[in-house]
Amino acid sequence: MPIPRILFCNAKGGCGKTTLATSLASYYAGIGQRVRLFDYDSQGSSLHWRQRRSDDLPQIDVVDAARRPGTHMTRSWQMRVPPETDKVIIDTPAGIDRTELAGMLQENDWLIIPVLPSPIDIQAAAYFIRDLLLTGKARKKQVRIAVVANRVRKNTLTYHALERFLFTLKLPFVTSLRDTQLYNHAMQNGQGILDRKTAQNRIDHEQWAPLTRWLDNADISVRAAVTPLFEEKIS
Ligand SMILES: Nc1ncnc2c1ncn2[C@@H]1O[C@H](COP(=O)(O)OP(=O)(O)OP(=O)(O)O)[C@@H](O)[C@H]1O
Ligand SMILES: [Mg+2]
Numbered sequence: 001m002p003i004p005r006i007l008f009c010n011a012k013g014g015c016g017k018t019t020l021a022t023s024l025a026s027y028y029a030g031i032g033q034r035v036r037l038f039d040y041d042s043q044g045s046s047l048h049w050r051q052r053r054s055d056d057l058p059q060i061d062v063v064d065a066a067r068r069p070g071t072h073m074t075r076s077w078q079m080r081v082p083p084e085t086d087k088v089i090i091d092t093p094a095g096i097d098r099t100e101l102a103g104m105l106q107e108n109d110w111l112i113i114p115v116l117p118s119p120i121d122i123q124a125a126a127y128f129i130r131d132l133l134l135t136g137k138a139r140k141k142q143v144r145i146a147v148v149a150n151r152v153r154k155n156t157l158t159y160h161a162l163e164r165f166l167f168t169l170k171l172p173f174v175t176s177l178r179d180t181q182l183y184n185h186a187m188q189n190g191q192g193i194l195d196r197k198t199a200q201n202r203i204d205h206e207q208w209a210p211l212t213r214w215l216d217n218a219d220i221s222v223r224a225a226v227t228p229l230f231e232e233k234i235s
Helices: 017-030 045-052 098-107 119-134 157-168 181-188 199-216
Strands: 005-008 035-039 061-064 087-091 110-115 144-152 173-178
Touching (some): 005 017, 005 098, 017 035, 017 045, 017 087, 017 110, 017 144, 017 181, 017 199, 035 045, 045 061, 098 119, 110 119, 119 144, 144 199, 181 199
Parallel strands (some): 005 110, 110 144, 144 173
């Protein structure tokens, strides 16, 4: 079985790529899996997150993929994945272009696209997904793609606009994650949102469950069962 390689990508900045990538990495580490997280962002947000992580927590290898190695190391050694690795997770920078995206897809089989509920983000996501669907690997359905609504606030017009947009896509819209400061706290402490198991964040575990289930499912043809997050609709 090839090691699953899960890419978090959206050309739009600030949509939650790092927050979701680190949370997922921490979740897998917490269930005993060996995780290697590649940080392609020169801002090094995932690297900094890793530095804040306590030694008591299951360890995660974070690779500074944005930095070219010096003379002491080859690029292929820097980017190696030890055979005992269970999951590879890739955090990407904002502003990735069509060519870079196609290159990223060559190496990775799973793609998660976080999208925020705002008109600008919806528009940007539409362009990004159009470019994505033009790449050879996506056209041949050789990459498993999911969209996640992030920083969702209940019953807002923008969330409903995002939901409508995501339902029109021919891509699995696997879950909606709420807007909560708990994500910031987790980031600050080198943790993931799922490391905290209290009544206060039971809903976050429920919201992540469809995404981890989707990732567990190796069948590319399966469309996640999508249910709107909120029952009530506003007119
Ligand atoms: N569900 C959430 N609830 C509350 N805050 C969130 C949530 N998701 C992300 N954030 C916050 O939003 C900000 C942007 O998130 P993040 O850095 O993960 O985005 P990004 O896509 O990696 O950004 P960049 O494109 O700059 O790399 C951060 O301050 C993060 O803590
Ligand atoms: Mg980031």
